[in-house]
Amino acid sequence: MAIKDDVYIPLVTKRSDLKPVEGKHWTRAERKQWAAGLFTGCAVLYACRTVTPLCVAAMAKEMGWDKTQSGSVLSSFFWGYTMTQFLGGYLADRIGGDVILPIVAVFWSMITFWTPQLAHLSTDKYLTIQFIVLSRVFLGMFQGFHYPSFSSIISRKVSEQERSFTYSFICSGSHLGTLLCGSVGSILLETFGWQSVFYFVGLCSIVWMLCMRYLVIERHRRKYAQPPSVSVSDNTILAEKFPEKKAVPWLMLFVKPAFWSLLVGHFCENNAFYILLSWLPTYFHENFPDAKGWVFNVVPWVVTMFSSVFSGWLADHMLSKGWSVTFVRKFMESIALCGTASALVFLSYTSTYGSALVLMAIAVMCCGFHNSGILVNPQDIAPTHAGSVFGIMNMAGAVPGFVGVYMAGHILEATKSWSAVFNQTAGVCMFGWLVYMIFGTGKQIV
Numbered sequence: 001m002a003i004k005d006d007v008y009i010p011l012v013t014k015r016s017d018l019k020p021v022e023g024k025h026w027t028r029a030e031r032k033q034w035a036a037g038l039f040t041g042c043a044v045l046y047a048c049r050t051v052t053p054l055c056v057a058a059m060a061k062e063m064g065w066d067k068t069q070s071g072s073v074l075s076s077f078f079w080g081y082t083m084t085q086f087l088g089g090y091l092a093d094r095i096g097g098d099v100i101l102p103i104v105a106v107f108w109s110m111i112t113f114w115t116p117q118l119a120h121l122s123t124d125k126y127l128t129i130q131f132i133v134l135s136r137v138f139l140g141m142f143q144g145f146h147y148p149s150f151s152s153i154i155s156r157k158v159s160e161q162e163r164s165f166t167y168s169f170i171c172s173g174s175h176l177g178t179l180l181c182g183s184v185g186s187i188l189l190e191t192f193g194w195q196s197v198f199y200f201v202g203l204c205s206i207v208w209m210l211c212m213r214y215l216v217i218e219r220h221r222r223k224y225a226q227p228p229s230v231s232v233s234d235n236t237i238l239a240e241k242f243p244e245k246k247a248v249p250w251l252m253l254f255v256k257p258a259f260w261s262l263l264v265g266h267f268c269e270n271n272a273f274y275i276l277l278s279w280l281p282t283y284f285h286e287n288f289p290d291a292k293g294w295v296f297n298v299v300p301w302v303v304t305m306f307s308s309v310f311s312g313w314l315a316d317h318m319l320s321k322g323w324s325v326t327f328v329r330k331f332m333e334s335i336a337l338c339g340t341a342s343a344l345v346f347l348s349y350t351s352t353y354g355s356a357l358v359l360m361a362i363a364v365m366c367c368g369f370h371n372s373g374i375l376v377n378p379q380d381i382a383p384t385h386a387g388s389v390f391g392i393m394n395m396a397g398a399v400p401g402f403v404g405v406y407m408a409g410h411i412l413e414a415t416k417s418w419s420a421v422f423n424q425t426a427g428v429c430m431f432g433w434l435v436y437m438i439f440g441t442g443k444q445i446v
Contacts, residue, residue: 071409268432
C-alpha cells in the first residue's frame with residue numbers, strides 16, 4: 001500500500017507495543033474495582049505476616065524456643081521489611097506500582113507456603129531458628145514493596161477529596177487479613193496443627209495474586225492502552241509522550257520539620273501496633289489459658305476494620321465541610337496515638353479476661369485511625385512523590401517491628417511483666433503524638 005509523507009498510521013503488532021496512559025483519575029467503577037483488589041491484597045498480605053505470631057506459641061513448644069528466641073523469630077520479619085521500603089516507593093513512582101505488586105506477591109506467597117518445610121530441614125534447634133529467621137527476613141523484604149507501591153498508585157489515580165476514604169478502606173483489608181488468620185487460622189491450628197495454617201494462607205495469597213494480575217491490572221492496561229504512531233516521512237515509531245519524571249527533592253524534604261514529624265509519629269504508632277500484632281496471642285495464652293483463640297484473635301481486628309473505614313469516611317466528611325487538611329490529619333492521629341496509649345495503660349492494671357479483651361480491642365481499634373492520619377499524609381505533603389516519601393516513612397516505621405518486638409520479648413523474659421511492656425509502649429505513643437502535634441502539617445511542602 002502506498003504511503004504518503006506526513007501521514008501517521010496507527011501500528012499495533014504486539015502486546016508490548018501497548019503503553020498505559022497516565023495522568024487520569026479512575027472512574028467510579030474503576031476505583032471500586034481497584035479498591036476491592038487492593039483491599040483483598042492487604043488482607044492476604046497481613047495474613048501472611050501474622051501467621052507466625054499466631055503459631056509462634058505452638059512452634060516454640062514443639063521446637064523448645066524461649067521468649068527471646070521467639071522474639072527473634074517474630075522481629076526478623078522487620079529486618080527485611082525495612083530494607084525495601086525506599087526502593088519500593090522509588091520503583092513504584094518510576095515504573096508503576098501495578099507492575100511491582102504482582103511480581104513481589106509471587107515471592108512472599110511462596111515463602112509463606114513453604115515455611116513448614118523449612119522448619120523441618122534440620123533436627124538442630126538453632127539451625128531451625130536460623131532457617132525460620134532467614135525466611136522471615138525475605139518475607140519482609142518482598143512485602144516491603146507492597147504499601148509504597150499502592151500508595152503511589154492511589155496518589156496518582158484518586159482525587160484528593162476521595163483519597164482518605166479510598167486509602168483507609170484499602171488499608172482496612174490488613175485488619176480483615178489478621179481477623180481471618182486469627183479465626184480460620186486458630187481453627188486450623190487446633191485441628192490440624194500449625195503447618196496447615198501456613199499452607200492455607202500461602203495458597204490464598206497465590207490465588208489473589210493471579211486474580212489481581214489477570215482480572216484487574218491486565219484489564220486496566222488493555223482499556224487504557226494506546227498504540228504508538230508511525231511517521232511515514234522518516235519511517236520511525238513515535239511513542240506516546242509521557243510526563244517527565246522529576247527527581248525527589250530529598251534535600252528540601254530533609255530540612256522540613258513536618259517531614260521528620262511524619263517519621264517520628266509513624267515510628268511511635270507502629271511500635272504499638274507491631275507489639276500488639278506480634279504479642280497479643282501470647283498475652284492471652286499466658287494470662288488466660290482457658291480463653292478461646294478464635295475469640296481474642298478475632299474481636300480486636302473486627303472492630304479495627306470498621307474503625308479504619310469509618311476514619312476514612314470521617315476525614316473526607318470533615319474536609320468537605322471546610323476543615324483544613326492539617327487539622328483533620330492531627331485529629332485522626334490524636335485518636336490513634338492517645339487512644340492506644342490510654343487503653344494500654346489501663347490494660348496493665350486489669351486482671352479479668354473480659355476487661356482485658358475490651359481494652360485490647362480499644363487499643364487496636366484506635367490504631368485504625370492512623371490510616372487517615374499520618375499514613376495518608378505523604379500524599380498531602382508530596383503528592384507527586386508520594387511513593388518515595390511513603391517508602392522512607394514506612395522504613396522508619398518498620399524499625400520498631402524488630403527493635404520494639406524484640407525488646408518486648410526481652411523485657412518479658414527478664415521481668416515476666418506485661419505491665420512493663422504496655423506502659424513503655426504507651427509512653428512512646430505519647431512522645432510521637434506530641435511531636436506530630438507541634439510540627440505536623442497537611443500542606444504540600446514539595
